[in-house]
Amino acid sequence: MEHRAQVKTFTEGKILLPLVRFALPVLAALFLQAMYGAVDLMIVGQFTDAASVSAHVSAVTTGSQIMITLTNLVASFAMGATILLGQQIGRGQAQKGGETIGACIVLFAVIGLVFTVLLVPGAGVIAGIMHAPAEAFELTTAYVRICGAGMLVIIAYNLIGSIFRGIGDSITPLITVAIACVCNIAGDLLLVAGFHMGTIGAAIATVGAQAISVVISFFLMRRRMRRNEMPFTLAKEQIRFQGDIIARITRLGLPIATQDLLVGISFLIIQAIVNALGVVPSAGIGVAEKVCAFIMLVPSAFMQSMSAFVAQNAGAGRFDRAEKALRYGILLSLAVGIGMFYLSFFHGTELALLFAKDMDVAAAGADYLKAYAIDCMLTPIFFCFIGFFNGIGMTRFVMAQGIISAFCVRVPVSFLMSKRVPVSLFEIGLATPFSSTLQIIMGLVCLYYVKRKVKRTGVF
Numbered sequence: 380m381e382h383r384a385q386v387k388t389f390t391e392g393k394i395l396l397p398l399v400r401f402a403l404p405v406l407a408a409l410f411l412q413a414m415y416g417a418v419d420l421m422i423v424g425q426f427t428d429a430a431s432v433s434a435h436v437s438a439v440t441t442g443s444q445i446m447i448t449l450t451n452l453v454a455s456f457a458m459g460a461t462i463l464l465g466q467q468i469g470r471g472q473a474q475k476g477g478e479t480i481g482a483c484i485v486l487f488a489v490i491g492l493v494f495t496v497l498l499v500p501g502a503g504v505i506a507g508i509m510h511a512p513a514e515a516f517e518l519t520t521a522y523v524r525i526c527g528a529g530m531l532v533i534i535a536y537n538l539i540g541s542i543f544r545g546i547g548d549s550i551t552p553l554i555t556v557a558i559a560c561v562c563n564i565a566g567d568l569l570l571v572a573g574f575h576m577g578t579i580g581a582a583i584a585t586v587g588a589q590a591i592s593v594v595i596s597f598f599l600m601r602r603r604m605r606r607n608e609m610p611f612t613l614a615k616e617q618i619r620f621q622g623d624i625i626a627r628i629t630r631l632g633l634p635i636a637t638q639d640l641l642v643g644i645s646f647l648i649i650q651a652i653v654n655a656l657g658v659v660p661s662a663g664i665g666v667a668e669k670v671c672a673f674i675m676l677v678p679s680a681f682m683q684s685m686s687a688f689v690a691q692n693a694g695a696g697r698f699d700r701a702e703k704a705l706r707y708g709i710l711l712s713l714a715v716g717i718g719m720f721y722l723s724f725f726h727g728t729e730l731a732l733l734f735a736k737d738m739d740v741a742a743a744g745a746d747y748l749k750a751y752a753i754d755c756m757l758t759p760i761f762f763c764f765i766g767f768f769n770g771i772g773m774t775r776f777v778m779a780q781g782i783i784s785a786f787c788v789r790v791p792v793s794f795l796m797s798k799r800v801p802v803s804l805f806e807i808g809l810a811t812p813f814s815s816t817l818q819i820i821m822g823l824v825c826l827y828y829v830k831r832k833v834k835r836t837g838v839f
Contacts, residue, residue, distance in 0.1 A: 413669075419439055419581040420443070433514070440650075441515065446523070453534050454540075460479060460483050461542075461690070465694065466690050476609075479628070488534075490534060491530050499524055512658040521582065536596075556592070565584075566583065571584070631774055637782075646789075649789070652794060659737075666734045667727075677711075701767065704767075705826075730748065757812055761819045773829075789813070
């Protein structure tokens with residue numbers, strides 16, 4: 380039977396409008412994803428008694444930072460599937476998608492089991508490594524343990540989005556995130572605001588919402604396959620260990636995952652450095668990070684969209700279109716970044732108060748946000764570079780630049796600034812724009828190298 384596949388091909392026609400149309404649902408999905416994480420902190424901050432609000436906010440902050448690091452690791456590794464599917468479509472090989480996805484299911488199921496085994500019994504050790512404040516230690520441990528028990532669900536949730544983006548569909552991931560967001564808000568209101576379960580209720584709501592989203596997403600995908608609305612079919616016999624496909628996904632995804640893991644670790648180190656300063660700075664930096672999840676949405680959307688768009692053009696050998704997409708992405712996201720600079724630098728306190736009613740916590744968060752405001756004008760550039768280089772398969776370079784900027788700039792600068800007296804979260808936060816500047820320089824150098832190679836050989 381002939382497939383009526385719903386695949387978006389980016390290798391012909393206009394560039395700007397298709398890129399924007401693809402990026403908008405990605406942006407909406409990222410917004411809902413940010414809401415997903417922010418709601419936990421917002422509701423815990425607003426509906427916990429005043430005496431323990433800082434402890435609960437600190438616990439959710441530290442616990443969610445740990446889980447975000449692991450989730451980003453999985454999502455980054457799944458980018459290998461996104462790139463592979465995109466390149467297959469660019470080469471006209473979309474029918475191979477079933478084999479690719481079948482191998483992904485096996486691979487990521489194993490990863491999920493490993494994480495579960497490590498996180499559930501090791502939650503207390505991890506909270507200790509993170510220097511969770513004494514008042515928040517047990518709550519942090521509980522948050523990590525509950526989320527760790529749901530790692531298979533969390534991994535399935537992120538893998539589904541990567542698969543659909545790989546075939547040029549950014550609408551279905553938006554639907555799955557919307558489902559999870561609504562369920563998470565309902566769960567938080569019930570468990571945290573209603574039953575006063577605090578941090579534990581937030582963790583249960585997080586895992587439960589993603590579980591509901593995965594079940595619904597599975598049935599959506601299955602129905603579309605039965606209607607021949609996908610560019611591939613997925614048979615039971617394809618869900619098996621396929622060494623060659625797993626090796627290709629690993630070659631593409633492992634460098635991205637390694638980079639994101641180590642960059643995430645660098646932020647965990649910063650969190651641990653600030654945790655050692657006390658519960659208020661710990662809660663303040665957590666509030667600031669939730670705000671940052673929103674102010675960095677547009678660059679993040681273009682980074683993900685760039686990977687899918689460029690991957691198809693890489694498969695088709697269209698460097699000219701890939702480079703133009705890079706320029707459009709930088710210009711559009713930079714225009715938004717200037718606005719985000721103004722909001723976060725001059726109105727940081729108001730933004731922080733959305734997530735915490737404690738003025739001391741809000742003031743600490745606003746201080747940290749001023750440094751992130753500078754990064755608002757740098758992130759649009761190097762995020763688009765990352766999406767571009769991932770799309771053309773240069774994932775090892777992406778890994779290298781991320782690691783170098785994190786451990787040669789971000790962590791050392793944060794540590795040195797934390798030793799200054801008096802301690803300033805603004806000065807600690809300056810480590811991020813410093814590292815972003817280095818990443819931009821490395822991206823420009825690499826782009827120059829790629830352009831020379833394409834001009835000389837015609838291949839990229």
